[in-house]
Amino acid sequence: GAVVSQHPSWVICKSGTSVKIECRSLDFQATTMFWYRQFPKQSLMLMATSNEGSKATYEQGVEKDKFLINHASLTLSTLTVTSAHPEDSSFYICSARVRTASGVTYEQYFGPGTRLTVT
């Protein structure tokens, strides 16, 4: 259980175009999903918290108009990189938050990531 998928796994797009990345929780519902960005040989940086039915919460320094997040259902969050530029090339990883068996704490399950290359 607790499987998170991402689509596509990799995408190449031209500068100035927009790219949509999907994050799905396959066998559970997730009211909260997270989007991370990872540059080569670096750690994951939290970009935003995606809440079902409400606006995403963005981390400081992340442009909300450039990285559009939509959490339309309990199993799907999307990240759209608008007017992509080469500096947006990165590995984007999503995660979904689930309650542990105790019901008190949470843990995150991560998707396999999406490699975006902007030419």
Place this chain on the structure above:
Amino acid sequence: AQSVTQPDIHITVSEGASLELRCNYSYGATPYLFWYVQSPGQGLQLLLKYFSGDTLVQGIKGFEAEFKRSQSSFNLCKPSVHWSDAAEYFCAVGGNNNDMRFGAGTRLTVKP
């Protein structure tokens, strides 16, 4: 603010040798601590986690970690490393809101 420090950027061990990856954290309350492993071009796989209780935590693939509050540490250990353990390892800290913060990662190379 919560933060995680992984002092070792790169570690090389021989196959069959023991392994310890260091992790120190800063957190205002009782932290939730995690270790993840990432193979090249892949997502993160949870190795183990600590929420409360026994401070020695057993994980998958023969890994274990010990929470030491006095040292603000959560080091990852494995008694005998296999070549397939070569990967990037991330320590993370989070609270009940799961506002998770990751360390910079430690790259493990395993020599034959």
